[in-house]
Amino acid sequence: MDEFALIRRYFAALTPNASGVALGIGDDAALLMPTPGHALVVTTDTLIEGLHFARDAEPADIAWKALAVNLSDLAAMGAQPRWFTLALTLPQADADWLAAFAQGLQALADRYNMALIGGDTTRGALSITITALGEVPQGDALRRDGARVGDAVCVTGTLGDAALGLRLGYAANGFLRERLDRPMPRIEVGIALRRLAHAAIDLSDGLAGDLQHVLEASGVGAHINVDALPLSAPFLQFADPGQRRSLPLGGGDDYELCVCLPAECIELACAKVLMPLTVIGRIVAEPGLHWVDADGATIAQSVAAYRHFT
């Protein structure tokens, strides 16, 4: 089967007559109709076999995650997902694999009524690059550079689950595997926090590294209470003592949001986001990321963020 037939057959269901699509797959390029008064939000992420997912990973999970990591970036901007392109490199064209992959992609795309609007299929080592496009009303985007002294630092959900799931492999508890294989982008949280949060970032590389980006971009520092980090019951059950502190800080792959918002807005924010939002610290004027424990004592915590080219 040739490239064109492949794309048509397995991804046809992913190109509904979605809103804002004047011309989808099938021409040299897609024609989209952006919403007036909105900024276009664009992000690109690649997943590579053996690096971002195991060689024996389920194709539906690979597809879900490839889209989810991009949507997590849109979530961190407060954007509404709209469209995406898929560049899929495959060692061979396997019908079962493609059918399962398309199904996993659609499962997540349908949650946000996203349309697949273009792509490319090539032969090579398995890798998936998705470019996701979203929209946010002009001026409402959440950015990294808006954190202010006195802001509360909050995170959604729980941290460290995916990193522990990765380390436990197939022995992992179902919840931990699900957190690793099928992360849920916090789109609704990002949208709910428009005009409320001062800054946001997604925790793809781990809290320590990602929060550092916010602090640098905003020219501030933070005191973070490591004893306040939200941990799931399965994480607490299966993590050894060393992992209990290192994975939530530096394990990566969490795809939760870290947001900075005025302390007086916490209650309103918690009510709006419809999921756990935990205060883990506060923004201070002194630069740097300062780890403290529940008693307020400074602790030395060396945490390296996940780096692809360390």
Add this chain to the structure above:
Amino acid sequence: MDEFALIRRYFAALTPNASGVALGIGDDAALLMPTPGHALVVTTDTLIEGLHFARDAEPADIAWKALAVNLSDLAAMGAQPRWFTLALTLPQADADWLAAFAQGLQALADRYNMALIGGDTTRGALSITITALGEVPQGDALRRDGARVGDAVCVTGTLGDAALGLRLGYAANGFLRERLDRPMPRIEVGIALRRLAHAAIDLSDGLAGDLQHVLEASGVGAHINVDALPLSAPFLQFADPGQRRSLPLGGGDDYELCVCLPAECIELACAKVLMPLTVIGRIVAEPGLHWVDADGATIAQSVAAYRHFT
């Protein structure tokens, strides 16, 4: 050097304060300001080492071509290039390689004042996926499905040069290598033919395969005079008799435009596009692609378009 430093260092010059960029590289996603009254035009293409370029190809050429093949798709829609993302997978982070790659990318991006607005850098077999974003006034986009009976079928430039350059390898004449390594997207042609051409496509897979897409999408057929195909002097000098017919039809990698436009507009179109535009045939009602020679006699011509997954 880590991923973040890599991106900052080598691609910083590619992120100027371009128009329409509210927030470029450095946040979770870019924020763009689409032009009111315009459609957004989006395309994605991947180049793989060993498949789309040789293992010893110059990094500046690889970068140029990776962007050019995307711009060629924008050209075929009549779009003005605006922004692009780069997903770069590399076996290792080599400073010289990256510097040359960035230079090649910038050489082409600067021609159209395009801004690199995001990307991802991962470790793996060398591959480059670019997503290019352009704009076209609403209703003015050139598409594949608008060809009408009686239209003249035209192509820009000359055909078969890149395919011959590939076959000759380093023995190739400089012009033929340039056509292979540094294709020039026909952006200005696409823009000049807005509201004039009925249909357009770029010739990335070869005339035979690509024109077939136009005919199918438009529900028409074509008579193409194989003796009218524009061939360059170096092509005529170095091609053997078999290649002289097969490469212009099915060699691929031409990145010229094939356009269908009313016969009475040919003179105006030729004057507007500022480059050779050759009439090679006409659109007919009878479906299919019919090859004729200069005397109008039908000839059997079996030409397989380039296929990634044949």
